[in-house]
Amino acid sequence: MKKVLSIILIILIIFILTGCNEEKINSENFKITTSFYPMYIIALNLTKDAKNIELNNMTDSSIGCLHNYTLTTNDLKKIQESDILVINGLGLEENILNTVNKTNSNIKVIDSSDNIDEKDIISGNNVNPHIWTSINLYKNQVETISENLINLDENNREIYVENTEEYINKLNELENRENTVKEKIANVEVVVFSESLEYLIKEMNINYSIFSIGHEESGVSSEELGEIIDEINNKNIKTILIDKEDSKAIANSVSAETGATIYEMDSCLTGELDLDSYITKMNSNLDILENIV
Ligand SMILES: [Zn+2]
Incomplete structure (x- = not known):
């Protein structure tokens, strides 16, 4: 009888241990x-x-x-x-x-x-x-x-x-939608102040000059600033695109010198943690680009 009890006990212990183990794996x-x-x-x-x-x-x-x-x-x-x-x-x-x-x-x-x-x-x-x-x-x-x-x-x-x-x-x-907007703004020329926006601008076949001054770089020399202003004036560019994360100071002074309008885009670097965050942000970017003509 003792032996039978021991066997039952062993089986029980094995059962409990395996059960526990399984639970551990699942959790x-x-x-x-x-x-x-x-x-x-x-x-x-x-x-x-x-x-x-x-x-x-x-x-x-x-x-x-x-x-x-x-x-x-x-x-x-x-x-x-x-x-x-x-x-x-x-x-x-x-x-x-x-x-x-x-x-x-x-x-x-x-x-x-x-x-x-x-x-x-x-x-x-x-x-x-x-x-x-x-x-x-x-x-x-x-x-x-x-x-x-x-x-x-x-x-x-x-x-x-x-x-x-x-x-x-x-x-x-x-x-x-991007393709529709792309056709609409085929001949637009812009200046972009952030390399984080470059892939979007390039994908939309927009003619652009890029000056990476707002994103990784902390400042701009007066020589570079002169170059940007010359570029905008020479090509008669009306649009400056910046990222919402970037400093607006340089864009503001370039705009004041040239009369070009600043548009704040969203390179999807920060924001709400929603499933459709990227899509919403990119749609807002397309809203802006659609209207820069
Ligand atoms: Zn970056």
Whole structure:
């Protein structure tokens, strides 16, 4: 009788242990962290209704671009706990990637720029990494992130596939509108003060001169300022495009000298954490561009 009881007890213990184990595995969420705002909005769309996942943005949604960004203790904590880090790539997160690998060598990095064709990348002295302001390249980023999520988290495969299709459909609609506006403003000439807007302007075939003075750079020499003013006067340019994040001081003085009008665009670097944030922002950009003629 004692022996039977022992066997029952052993079976019970095994049952409880296995049961506990299973529960532990189920409660282990798959943790996805994104480097900054535009990557978070993509991941938010792709992981909608996904099971057992936890999505975090490493940086606050008001931080903006990550050039020269230094990781905080809180960022490092998020990285330590993550299974996946989604980045824009093209050097934008270069400063932080070394630290990330040292902090969590098991973390899988999804580089959203992996499938961008080299011919589509704008590079002068440096590569311009702000590809997401091109709707077409943004779609490519969405697809690359999606493919990687499907590979790394099989359990949510169907949801990822469904969400990707839904989001790409919405982005196709946005792209259709972009094409309509593009035709309307075919011969417009503008001056752009932020490299983060360059992909959108280029995609829309707008003739532009770019002076990267508001984004990474902190100031402009009087010589450069003279060049900008000459360019606007010589070409009789009526439009200055700046990013809402950038300082308006230089644009204001150039506008005062030339009479060109300043329009504030949104390069989707900061904002609300809504599923349609990117689409809303890009539609506002199209509203502005539609009316600059
Ligand atoms: Zn930037």
